[in-house]
Amino acid sequence: MLAMNYRGPRRVRIDQKPFPEIKHPEDAIVRVTRSCICGSDLHLYNGNVPDTRVGMTFGHEFVGVIEEIGPDVHNVKVGDNVLVPFNIACGKCAFCKQGLYGNCHESNTQATAVGGIFGYSHTAGGYDGGQAEYVRVPYANVGPTVIPPDMDPDDAVLLTDVLPTGYQAAEMGGIQPGDTVVIFGAGPVGIMAAKSAWLFGAGRVIVFDHVEYRLEFVRNYAQCEVYNFREVDDVVVFVKKLTDWLGADVCIDAVGAEAAGNAMQTITGRKTLLQAGSATALHWAINSVKKGGIVSIVGVYGPTDNLVPIGNVVNKGLTIRANQTSVKRLLPRLIDHIQQGRINPKAIITHRVPLEEVAEAYHIFSAKLDNCIKPVLIP
Ligand code: NAD
Ligand code: ZN
Secondary structure, three states, rough: OOEEEEEEEEEEEEEOOOOOOOOOOOOEEEEEEEEEHHHHHHHHHOOOOOOOOOOOOOOEEEEEEEOOOOOOOOOOOOEEEEOOOOOEEEOOOOOHOOOOOOOOOOOOOOOOOOEEEEOOHHHHHOEEEOOOOOOEEEOOOOEEEEOOOOOOHHHHHHHHOOHHHHHHHHOOOOOOOOOOOEEEOHHHHHHHOOOOOHHOOOOOEEEEEEHHHHHHHHHHHHEEEEHHHHHHHHHHHHHHOOOOOEEEEEEOOOOOOHHHHEEEEEEOOOOOEEEEEEEEHHHHHHHHEEEEEEEEEEEOOOOOOOOHHHHHHHHHHEEEEEEEOOOOHHHHHHHHHHHHOOOHHHHHHHEEHHHHHHHHHHHHHHHOOOOOOEEEEEO
């Protein structure tokens, strides 16, 4: 079968690989019909995730048809159209039972806290992903969810990660009616967080990025205020000015490690100081939220990154909430939001690319060319 094949930093190609096989009675094989590239894949693509092995197939956002099931699979059957959450979750461990499907204890035996993730290096279990014609889906009684017959598969594929992640970012922010919410990052996740913030009752939603076409998109799509951080002298002071010098009620980091290593600003009194080698968006979030405010982090970082300006967190009495998204927990609510027309995720899909052109798709998405927001690979 054809599958994306990681060859090293910024080198991916399409290759022939063996068909996946049922290895466990609860496995299923899914024939993939759509598979997205995610901002999370860019951390792998850029070589920033430890133990990303040459030969791995990425892809954790996919939908398809159940092709084959193991003898202990009862919740889906051959021929079902399913969406598959990016988390690989056993459904039975202490964490899954709490709804923390992103922190499953069984699907990843590594020391890191993250559960298994499709196509996300050996730090997340070493499972091959869905940027392929076929993929093995472990614990198939738990993740794969039959797509409602009236749902567009383009909406369904965005339910496997980015919509739940943007929504969970807003949920973790504990948004109260009327709150000012500042979101860093206008990628697919930041866009979904902006849209979701309104669903939680935000009174004002402000988004920062430096890619103009993405700012333009989120302004129209989520009816929010947008700013190019490169055109602002000092982001932290700018947010303070917008909020009567109090700071935002909630800040969301929808950027992650992409911003690490850039020049960053740390606040020292009313002035900010440029330093190198830390995470701009995360620092901006911590420094521009109000005292007692909440910083919600969905941006992905390396397991041992040490980037939090803890003194500011303590002195301001902040709450920091962060996690991998537990997709399955949110699906019933989000399916309802889509069916009631409150959110239209497929609007962010800008590119439909044959799986064979996976290398070009990674390049366009990574370099932010051709007004790309979300590319979908079609096997
Ligand atoms: P993306 O790469 O398409 O978008 C990131 C955006 O951030 C880009 O538009 C970029 O220009 C912008 N940016 C860079 N530096 C910035 C800064 N300092 N301030 C403001 N904006 C800045 O990625 P995406 O698909 O939208 O994903 C965003 C993040 O969410 C990634 O880190 C991804 O790994 C993470 N993610 C987490 C989960 C989870 O479960 N927690 C799930 C999906 C994605
Ligand atoms: Zn993703």
